[in-house]
Amino acid sequence: MLGAVFIATNLFATNTFASKTERVDWQLAIDNADKARVSQYLTQSDKPAEMRQVLRQYSFDVYDDQVSRIVTLINYYPKFTDIENYGSQSIYFNRNTQRVSVLSAVSVSPSGTFTTFDPQKARLRDTDTYNTFTDGQELVMPLPALEEGGLSIIKYKLITDRNAQEMDWATNIWTENNYEIENFSLRANWHGNTVMRWKQRGSGVKCEERARTLECKGQSISAFSGDEQIMWRDHIYHIALGGLDSWDEVSSRTATFMQKAMEDTKGLDDLVSSLTDHTPEKSDKISKLLDFVARDIRYVSMSETGHAVTPHAIHDTIKNRYGDCKDKSTLLKAMLDKIGIKGELRLVATQRAYPSGLLLPSMTAFDHIVVCFTLGEQEYCLDPTDTATNWQVTPNWIQGKVSLPVNPDYIPHRLPTSVYRWQMSNKTKNKFDEKGGQYEKQTREYFGEYASYYRKYLMSKNDEGKQSFLTEEYKDTVTDLSEPDFSWTGVDEMSFDLEISSENTLPAFLDVSQPLNYTEGDAWIKKELGDMRLQNTDYGEYFSGIKLESDYEYDLNNLWKLKTTPPSLFFQYRFGSLIRKTEKLNDGRLRVNTKVDIVAQWIDADEIALFNRFLDILERESSIHLTGDLIEEPSA
Structure with missing residues (x-):
């Protein structure tokens, strides 16, 4: 997960030839110290079986008008999967305020053959993200001739023009990665009257400040252990460099x-x-x-x-x-x-x-x-x-x-969070027919953020596309016995709620000559509970809150007489609740109303399995089962 941040490429971004831009220049050579380190590494008999970063080195010179940063990265690739995942190296920079000089871009075979990257093969990709004020670019270098047991050397200089910046200058240096870092070093010099600020988070790297110089070193830094649902920047160890004194x-x-x-x-x-x-x-x-x-x-x-x-x-x-x-x-x-x-x-x-x-x-x-x-x-x-x-x-x-x-x-x-981020209600009317089929009329209503979620999917589609999307969702959630007709409101306007209605006639699936024995899952509650399972194993996880109401009405259409109905339930635990009420209506119809209420809350890592088990129980208990006796014909 973390490695993707450092080297992932955006397949849909704009590509240009990096060798033709004024923001990138190439001064390719092999530093003698880097060459000696790589050559010595190849002679080791006890090389690791897992991907390693042999060297992560930073050198900063901070001036009033510019900041110079020289970065050296040496990686070791013991397996083809490491090459597949990390063989393309990337440099990220701001197109308006920074210039990149690539000093080394080399692959090294297990036998010691050095192959220099061809700048004509480099690509520039825009990394701007919709909704955000960024103006970044990514220089992508797919290194050639990488082999299992080989290494790579990347060295570059990044010059930041502080006079062209509107923001202050600051940077974060990550002291962990997806793989172990064998040697980490950072040296930062503040020149003239430039304000010097730095701060460190985490162990594994020791920093010392002398006069206006900061030196940090670390060895054998373990790989960062992430999780499915975390923002890695919140957790990874790093060193921050900057120059402001306060958030004011x-x-x-x-x-x-x-x-x-x-x-x-x-x-x-x-x-x-x-x-x-x-x-x-x-x-x-x-x-x-x-x-x-x-x-x-x-x-x-x-x-x-x-x-x-x-x-x-x-x-x-x-x-x-x-x-x-x-x-x-x-x-x-x-x-x-x-x-x-x-x-x-x-x-x-x-x-x-x-x-x-x-x-x-x-x-x-x-x-x-x-x-x-x-x-x-x-x-x-x-x-x-x-x-x-x-x-x-x-x-x-x-x-x-x-x-x-x-x-x-x-x-x-x-920023504030909602008590219930996912709110929806469902009303379903089912009427059995003489052939053993069923007519179903269903209305789903989504509120707040959930209305927005569906609106984003639907508003860009034409009517045919909306029908197709909703049909596939219905088949995955309810049944694939037939395809309903859909209608909707609240898709085109930014309203608080959005409504999706459907009508469907299911083909015969019951034998009307036999007593009724009918079971179905409360389809939309089951879907929502299934979608809300927490994924983390090592970190706690935020549950964003759900509030669901489902109302089913069954009309037996004088084919059967109700015998048994689903029980009423009041299931409450410290995580939340499920309440079900069953009501026999005067004309022989049955109404089953189910409410699920789980407020937004933080779930510690050691309670995630219990929380997911709680969701399992709610899903199981949401099932609807009813039976009916045949209606006897009156005797002559």
Whole structure:
């Protein structure tokens, strides 16, 4: 999992030839010390059977106007799978503020043959992510002639132009990886009056500061042990380098940049008036403003030089009808101000869930920005890059992520999370027919974040595509005996709820000449409980909360007389509850109502198996079983 972060490639990103860009130059040679280390390693008789990083070395020189970083990486590949996973080496950099000089890119065979990489084979890929203000590139080098038992040498220099940066300079050096690191070293020199800040997390590497130099060394550093559902940046050991003293500095700098959007607000008043003048309710005004900024201002990455953090003027965003997260958020905040809602911009670190992982204050910790405000006693956080989520819920993808208000006197903390992130109800009416088949009418309703989840899947599809998607889901969840007809509401608008209805006639599957013995799983509850199993083994895991209600109605259509019905249940445990009520209606119909309630909560690693067992029990107990006697014909 972690290795993918360091070397994974984005197959759908833009590719260019790295040898032809002014941001990358090639000075390929083999450093004598690196060559000697590799040659000596090949002579070892006790080489490891697992992938190893023989050397991870960093050298920094930090000046007022630039930062020079030289990185040396030597890897050993004992198996073909190691070559498959790690044989392509990557260098990540910012296209606007950094230059890369590749000093060595070499593979070494087990017999000691050195093969230098051909720069014509290198590729540049954009690593910008939708919703975030990043402007990164990845230089990918598929090293040639790698063999089992061979090694590779990568050495490069990265120059950061601090005068071209809007953010402060800061970096994290990871002292762990997917594989053992045999030798780690870091040396950082701060020159002139440059502010020197550093902090370390974890063991395995010892750091010492002398004068204005930091030296860190470590040996035989064990591989990082991740898990299925963690954000590795929150847990991995690392060394942070930077120059800011407080989070107030980060907030103040960001506020200065964001205020520049207000330098030209022409068109703002007229726009807000046109959207809200005939809308008396404040909640409806908010909805209209978010709908406009999320959908009528299309997302375009605008993190070019001078606008990595600084948004464009509000007038330009309105006129162009496009922008990135900072452009859209500053526009939305200004619009909310016009209707009397004092919003607050908030930076978001979309790849982090724990503030404790941020060792030093820095703007570089954050890659997104949203708008938050308080209405009544409730806090709301709106993400105008999200085109599917109603304003009354924080979008699922940023809930619980680390954030920093663009106001002084705050430190990073987590964005609010919902008590129930996944809420849905299902109403199903079943009527048996004379042939032993069944007519089914079903209505599912999804709320809040769950409505957004389905909306994202459905809104980009045409009607045929929606029918196809919902049909396959129904077959996987309910039955594949026949295909229902679907209808839907709430797909095209950013409403709080979304409804999916279906009608289906199942072919004969019962013998109406025999007593009724009928069992079915509560299909949608079963699906939801199955999807919510926790995956971690070594780390605790956050359960995001579900609230489900299922209402089944059975009409035996005078074919049978009810004999036994599912029992009513009240099953409650410290994790949550399942409550079932069974009711015989006057006309012989049966109603079965089931509610599952499990609030969002943290589950420790040693309780995950128990929690999953709890879900298993709820799934089992949600099954519906009923029997009926044949209705006797009256005697002549």
